Amino acid sequence: MSSPQHRNEPPTEVQELLNFISQTAGVSAQNGPGAAVPPPAEPPPPPTGQVNGMDGSGSAAAAASAAADAGGGTAEEEEAAPAPRHQKLIEIGATVEVQQVDPNDPLNAAQSWEDLNLPDPIMKGIYAKGFAHPSRIQGSALPLLIQRRQNCIAQAQNGSGKTATFALAMLSLVNPTQRVPQALCLGPTRELAKQNAAVVEELGKFTGVRVNLIVPQANLSVLDGQIIVGTPGKVQEQLRKRRLRHDNIRIFVLDEADVMIDKNNNMGPQVHDIRRFLKNPNFPLQTLLFSATFDDDVKNFAMQLVPNANIITVRKEDLTLKNVNQFYMDCTDDNDKKLMLLELYSVLNIGQSIIFVNSKQKAFELASHMKEYGHAVSLITGTQKQSGDFQMDVQERDRVMEEFRSAKTKVLVSTDVLARGIDVPQVTMVVNFDIPLDRRQSAGWSGQYQGGEGLVEFATYLHRIGRTGRFGLKGIAINLITPETMPLMEQIRTYYACEVHKLERDIELIEQKVRSLRDDLRKT
Template sequence: MAEQDEVNADAFAMINQFMKGGEGGLAPASQNGHNGASAAAASETVPYHRTKAEGGFFEPGELGSAPKATPSAPSGGTITHHVPETAQEARELEEKVVDKRLVGEDTAKVRVDRAAGLEHLQAVSDWDQLNLSPELLKGIYEKNFIRPSKIQEAALPLILGSDTNMIGQAQNGSGKTATFALAMLAKVDPGMRCTQAIVISPTRELAIQNAMVTKELGKHTGISIFALIPDIPKEQFTQQNINSQILSGTPGKLEDLVFKRKRIDTAGMKMLVVDEADVLISPANGRMHESVQNCRKMMHQNVQVLLFSATFATEEIRKWAMQMAPAANKIIVQKEELTLTNISQRFKQTEDKFSYLTEIYECMGIGQSVIFVNRREEAFALAKRLQGDGHPVTLICGTQTRGEEKMDAKLRDQVLAEFRAGESKILIATDVLARGIDVPAVTLVVNYDLPQRGGGVEMATYIHRIGRTGRFGAKGVAVNLVTQREMAALDSIRSYYQCEITEMPPSVEAFEEELKNLRK
C-alpha cells in the first residue's frame, strides 16, 4: 500500500509536514463530543466539558460543543519515549508525562441518549476495551494518545458496536475528527479493495485535514485514503485513487464522481460521515445541501451515517439531521455550554476599527492571530490597507479565479500551510476558515465584523470563529470590534450563550501582557 501513501502528494505536500501532531484529532485523555438517540430507550450522563446537557435533541437548548487537547512536550523539548504497546503500559507512561487534560474535563458532563437495544454499549476508559486492531492501536499510541477522550469514550462503543446512526455535537477542538477517523479505520475491511467510508467536509482545507488525520492514525493498517477536492492533478486522478477505501472530499467533487459520473462504486459502503453537518445538510446552503443529499441517494439504506458539528442551531437543521440519520444515537449539549471556558471574550467599542486594529497589531504577533471579516472584498481591502501601512498580513478566502480578488486553490493551500508552519503570524480570513481548521498556536481571534445573517448575528458562525483559538486545551482570547450601533448585537450574543464578553484592557500594554501570560 506504499503507493497509496503517496497519493494526493501535491494537495498534501505543504500541509503534511505540519500535521505531525495529529491536528484535529485525539486528545491524550481530554476531549469531548456527543451522541444522541432518536427514539432513545436509554440515556446516561458521563463526565464531559462542564456540560449540564439537560433535555433531548429537540429541547430548546441547542446542541453544543467542546474543546480539544493534543500531546505536548515537557518544557524545553519534544517527547521521546517508548511507544506503549498495551493500555496498562500506557497508564504507567501517563503518570510520567505532562498532564494533558482539558480545563474542567474531570467535572464536565455530557448526556448520551442511546437508541433502543443499545443499553449494553457503555462508555470505555481504555483503548483495549474497543477491540481495535493491533495496527490501529499502534498508530494511536505512536501519537502519545494515552486513553480515549470524553467523546471517544462515549461515542466509539456505540459506533463500533452497532450499525446505528449517530448525531454528534462536539465543541470546537474536542477530538471529533479523531472520533470519526478511528471509526472509519476500524470499520473498513483492509482486504476489500473498494470504497467503504466517505467523509464529506464543506471546504477543501477541512477535507485535506480530515484525510491527513485519518492517514496518520491509520498508517500501519494498509488502508488506502484519498482526498477528493477541486483541482486534483490529472496524474493523481486515477481509478485506483478514486476507489480508495476511505475518501475525504468536498460536496461538489463527491457528487460529481458518485452521483453524476458514477466513477465511485458505493456498493461496499459501510459509513458516511458528514463533518460540519449543520452547514452541509441545511437547505439554506442550497447547492451543498443538494450535493450531500445526492451522494446519500447513491448508497444503500444500511450505510451508517455519522453527523458531527459544534452547532445544530435551528429546528429546521435538527429536522434534516433526523431525516438523514434516523433512529440515531445522540450526544447533546445545551447552547449555554457552547462557549469555551478557556477563551476570554472581549469587545472594543470604536467607530474606527482599522485604527484600533493597528494599535493592537504588535499584540497579534504573540502566538498567531486570525482576523475575521464577512466578505472577500473587505478581506482584500483590509489586507491591502494594513500592508500599505507596513503591517504584514496574509489572506485566505474562497476560490475565485478571475478579477482583482483572485485566489486559486493552490494559493489557498500555500497560505494555510505557511500559517500552520508559523511562517506567517497574522491571517485575514473569511468564514472559509471558521470551521474545523486547527492551528494550535493561534492565541487571538479578532472579529473585525460580527458574523451576520438576516439582520442579526449568525450565532453558530460566531462560536466556530472564536473556536479557532483555545485549541487543545490552551487558553485564548477573542476580541469583537463593534461600533455603537453594533452594541445591541453584542448583547444578543451574551444573552444567547449566557456568556461574559468584557471590555478590552485600558492600555495596549496591559493587553500585550495578558496575551503573553496565556502561553506561560
C-alpha cells in the same frame, strides 16, 4: 445569562487577557481533557504516507498539525445516570446528553482504548500519536459507532476530538485487503477535507488503508482508496461521471454537518444527491453526522435524514468554550477598527492570530490596508467566482494554509472559509473585525450591519472563536464593536449566557506585559 454587574466590571479584564495569553503562547496543556500526551519513548517507525491527491498536504508538518484534532486526553469518571434513557457526561465543563436508540441498553463509555477492542494496527497508530486515553466524546460515541455499528448525530465542542472519533470509526470498518472505496467523509471546505484526510492517514498509518482526497485540482486519476475524503461538489461530480465506485461504501460521514445539510445552503442538494448514490440493498449504510452546532430546525431535519440514530448533544449554554476568554473593544466605525488592528498588531504576533471578516471584498481590503502600513499578514478566502478583482485560486489557498500551519506566517485575515473545523494549535487569538451575520434574517443584506434584531449567526460565532482554545489550551477572542453593533454583542451574551468583558484600549501596556510573559514561558 450574565448579570449586569458582571458585564460592567472592566478593572480585571486586561489581567485576564494577559493570564490567558500567558497560558497559550507556546505552552502545552497538562493532563487536560482532549489534550495529547507525549508519545511512547520508541514508537513504531511510520511507513511511507499513503494519502493520494493531497497536493502536498501529506507533508509531515501539515499532517502533524492537522492530526492535532485527533484529541486524546485524560479520561474522567462519568456522572451517574439520573434516568434510564439519558446519561449525563461532562466534557470540558459542558453537560453532554446521550440519547440512545435503545433506551434500555446501558451506555458503557470507553475509559481506555483497550475497551474498544480495536485491531492492533489501529492501536499502534493511536499510541504513536501519543493519545493515552479517549476524550469524552470519543469514550461516549465510539462504543456505539464501532462495536454496535449504529448511526449517530453528534454535537460536541470544538477541539474535543470529533475528527478522531469518525476517523477511527471509518478505519475500524474498512477492509484493508479490498482496494475499493468503503468509507466516504465529506467536509464543507477544501481546507477541512485536507485536514481530515491527514488525520485519517496518521491514525491509520500502520493499517495499510489508503486515503483518496477528492477536492478541486487534486490528483483524481486513481480512486481506489478504502477511505474517500472530499468536498460535496467534487465528490458528486466523480459519482455522476462514474469515476468513483460507491457499491461498497458502508459508512458515510458528514463533518460540520449542520451547514452541509441545511436546506438553505448550496451544499444541501449536493449532499442529498450523494446520499442517493450510497443506497445498497446488500448491507446497511452507517451514517454519522458531526458538528459543534446544530440549531433546532437543522437537528430535526438531521433526525429525518439519519433514522435510528443515537443523539449526542451539548446544552446551548455550555457551547461557548470555557477556555476562550471573550472580550469586546469599543470602536467608532470601520476605519477606527482598522486603526485598532494596527495598534494590536504586535500582540497578534505573539503566537498566531486569525482576523475574521464577513466578506471577501473586505478581507482583501483589510489585508491590503495592513500591508500598506508595513505589517505582514496573509489572506485566505473562498474561490467562488464573483465580479471584481477579489479572487484567490486553490493553489494560493493551499500555500497560505501551509505557511500558517507551519507558523511561517503569524496573522491571517480570513472569511468564514476557516471558521469551521480548521485546527492550528498555535492560534492564541481570534479577532472578529465583523460580527457574523445571518443573511437569511436580513432582507437586502449587503455585508454591513444596518441595525435591527435577530441578525447574529450564532453558530458561526461559536465556530470562529473555536479556532483558538483547542484541547484544553487557553485562548482569547476579541470583538471589535461600534455603537451600531453593540446590540449584536448583547445578543451573543444572551443567547449563550456568557461573559464578554470590555477591554480598554491600553495596547502599550498589554504588549509590554504579554511579551514579558512570553519570554518567561520560553525559559520554562
